[in-house]
Amino acid sequence: MLSARSLFQEILDNDDSFRLFCSIAASGESQGGWENARIAALVPADERALAPKITRHGADEDKHGRIFNALMKKRGLQPVDVPADTDYTMLLERRGIGLAHEKLKGDEPLTVQDIVTYLAHSRVTEQRASEEMELLRKYFGDHPDLGRAVRMISNDEDNHLAYCHEELLRFTAAGHGRAIQRTLRACALAEIRVYRDVSLAVMSHMGRVLGWPRPKAAVLAAGIRAVYAYERAVGWRRMVSLRMPERRNALGGPATTAPEFA
Numbered sequence: 001m002l003s004a005r006s007l008f009q010e011i012l013d014n015d016d017s018f019r020l021f022c023s024i025a026a027s028g029e030s031q032g033g034w035e036n037a038r039i040a041a042l043v044p045a046d047e048r049a050l051a052p053k054i055t056r057h058g059a060d061e062d063k064h065g066r067i068f069n070a071l072m073k074k075r076g077l078q079p080v081d082v083p084a085d086t087d088y089t090m091l092l093e094r095r096g097i098g099l100a101h102e103k104l105k106g107d108e109p110l111t112v113q114d115i116v117t118y119l120a121h122s123r124v125t126e127q128r129a130s131e132e133m134e135l136l137r138k139y140f141g142d143h144p145d146l147g148r149a150v151r152m153i154s155n156d157e158d159n160h161l162a163y164c165h166e167e168l169l170r171f172t173a174a175g176h177g178r179a180i181q182r183t184l185r186a187c188a189l190a191e192i193r194v195y196r197d198v199s200l201a202v203m204s205h206m207g208r209v210l211g212w213p214r215p216k217a218a219v220l221a222a223g224i225r226a227v228y229a230y231e232r233a234v235g236w237r238r239m240v241s242l243r244m245p246e247r248r249n250a251l252g253g254p255a256t257t258a259p260e261f262a
Helices: 004-013 015-042 045-074 088-094 112-140 147-210 214-233 235-239
Strands: none
Touching (some): 045 112, 045 147
């Protein structure tokens, strides 16, 4: 029977598919680390108190990239080039979601509206990351090789999501509510399209690596499109709501270090 657990297990059991999976994940996390580091460096003067949290966010993302690389190294695998059609971060940027890399490469301080845009973009993408890691935690949280890494990354993603909720609510109270809701909606609708496209691309590449028969590939593609149809109709709304999280000041301390996987 085809299930999320059996699909993940199949990818995990094959060196080539596992290497592709970890390479894609490591690349995206490392890119997120760079983006957050640049945002922290360019935070406007009125929001400098936010810089340590943004720095912590970036440090966590860098750590996740190192974890995925360490998981490959433990199996004697080297990263592979990430196919362009699986590059979630860059595809979002091309749709104008988040802060443009050209802006982040400069030295001009960001505006408060830029910070609101960054937080709204992060609230949407961290929702996705938190849900994906929760799924992996459900299936592999006790795995002898992956469990510790999955639990750590999942906890970090939950912290990131809580931080976005709390800071966006602070900006809402400061009078940015309409801009936040407008940005959240645009980000969410763009993200679900990019997620669909990236998911289809990843499954296509995995199918070639694992030699999936055409009917199996077709079933998986149909499932991805069905998820998109649901998200396009109503599911996107979960990405735009704001509520005060139980985890307050979730990024208020130093980042934890990556575990060893020797």
